[in-house]
Amino acid sequence: MFYILHTICLFSLLVLSLVLETQALTPTHHLTTTDVARLQAVLSQPFTDLKSAYYSVVGLSKLGISVADAAETCRFIKSNLDPSSVESLFFAAEASQALPGCEIPVSNDTRDLLLATVSEDSTASQIHQSVSALSSLGLPLASQEVVSALKARISKEDNVLTIILALQTASRLSQQAELGEILEEIEDLAARLDDLGGVYLQFEEGLEATALFVSAAYALSDHVDMEPPLKEDQVIQLVNSIFSKKSWDSLSEAFSVASAAESLSNNRFHVPVIVSAQGPAAISHSQPFLRLQVTNVLCKPLSSASVLVESATATSSKSAILSQAPFTLRDGVFELNFMASQPASGYYQFSVAIAGDSRFVANHVELKVKVSTRVSINNMDLSVVDKDQSIGPKTTRVEYPAKAKASFMADSHQIFAMTFQLVDETTGVELTPHQTFVRLHNQKTGQEVVFVAEPDSKNLYKFELDTTERKTEFDSISGTYALYLMVGDATLENPILWNVADVVLKFLDEEAPSTIQAKTLYTPKPEIQHLFREPEKKPPTVVSNAFTALVLSPFLLLLILWFKLGANISNFTLSPSTVLFHIGHAAMLGLMYVYWTHLNMFQTLKYLAIIGSFTFLAGNRMLAQKAVKRYIHNFIKSKHLVKLFSGEQIKVNKCRTKSGKMLLLSVLL
């Protein structure tokens, strides 16, 4: 099974290495020398109890630093040791192991206690502590028993810390033991890591758990001599997570970071490489060497490495300047004389490879290097040209940094012109920096106007000032203006501000020179009056009133027609239901009016329900009575007709049921 695992690991690594060749991560966070010093300081604090002594002593030994007073520390450990506590024995055993010449006395009881703790019933932490104590004190232990206890523990408690402790414990066991299953836990645990933005990889339990995982995984991998199933990118992401925090909350956190750093520097499989430029990655003639620091995570220089520039291309022209050029190692720093290849000023993309050890991870780095230079101004010619070009220009040459002796006059008939060249001081190559400004400053009013000087196709800079065209920029204020040339660029070492000459400008239609007002940004602005929406134009009241009367007039017509037709209320019976119905109906109409003036729909519906049901009951009764009357009337009419034909007397009894709807007639003949 081991071998299958091994071949699978190798195969996957091969595939992955082919895939990852193109896009490798590089560490974004790492410990600098000051951080390592800070870590050392945290671990060197005076210890208060056995636990802090353990962290300090073992932590410092991981950083490769020995404790200041070994004898005193040994005494402290021995005096604070509690032989009946497994934890105490663990701290003492581990710490004494790290100190030279410190031996802890062991009794049979101690050994029995430690051996008894190795069982399924103890917690993983207890098993870890007893196994480590037994191993450090040189006592024999039964590896197979430990393995079965660990397996039982893992299956009972599946959390991250338990498994990490199991890994640590397994790394102390004999190599003959069956560690295969525990080795598989590394992969399972690695799958539980949270990927944050592709940059960090850490457990949700925190930094300490991640750091302890790294040291445990590599300890066990080294012990069984099998590469841990962590990809290069994952290793780099772990480096980012663990070393992103530069000040540690507790001694145990500092200890975990120190042990992770140690295992990442000294294990047999993966050694992350940290490459950083010493100072800014900028080269110039005064500083022709590009210096790189190549270290491991503990900031120790990797002297066995050979650093090579695979390619250096200019970012603007994409032409390759260097290919496969080696760095030379001097005083722990790798340097390369880039100026020897005579690069033009600008930015260069360097692709650097670090070889020398197959364990190196993240050994391809991309760097951006700036090459800067000094600029000099040549052939600065100032002239005043007549607009109609009738008089030839009178050119004055000025040398940097001197100022032109005479001042130049330009009024509305003339144009002031300036030409110059910008060249690299050493090579004489023409440059086009980002900033070439011409500034005119009126000393009296404090006004300043800035123009841009543009280069033509032959990289000759030209500036022309036409007083009539540029009137608005100057607010037509005539006077003496000091002319400055400003040249600047990121790749220039000597930006220039040069007072070239004085220019007297005369504008037509000069307004009274007013002092420049401070910008009226923060003064109150004129108030905006809000215009409310104009209400719609209403027709004149006369028209409305006239039409109201007109609309009401058909009612009169109706009354007249009804009168003519003979409609009357002679059938109006004064029975209670009728009266109540009419009152209720009138109340409903009144409610409508009140609804219009005062109420809302809900209140109206409420009142309507009350009045309506009342009206309905009364109306129902009234209409039923009417129906009965009508029915009887029709019946009598038809009976009368029958009587007319049959000539007999008919008596009619009528009685009503409760609802008044049904009518029973008994006919008596």
Add this chain to the structure above:
Amino acid sequence: MSNSVISVISRFLEEYASSTPNKLKVIDAYLLYIMMTGALQFLYCLLVGTFPFNSFLSGFISCVGSFILAVCLRIQINPQNKGEFLSISPERAFADFLFAHTVLHLVVINFIG
């Protein structure tokens, strides 16, 4: 042509005056009144403008609704249609008329603004 139109109209009016029962004539007068009110409202809207539009709509719909309900009542009351409305007595028709009017007026008053 116009002659026949005039004669048709005069004959129609004669028939109407003689054969329609009084009740229906009363309702017809009411219908005429409603129609005129509606027409005058519309005329106002055309002449003066639609401000306020909701009031115009409410008034006009009130007229239209009342007209329709009155026509329904007339149809249901007409003794010549008795065969089609066997289950609906004239009283029932009148009660329906009143109820429908209540609902109509509720809506109209709500909308009149």
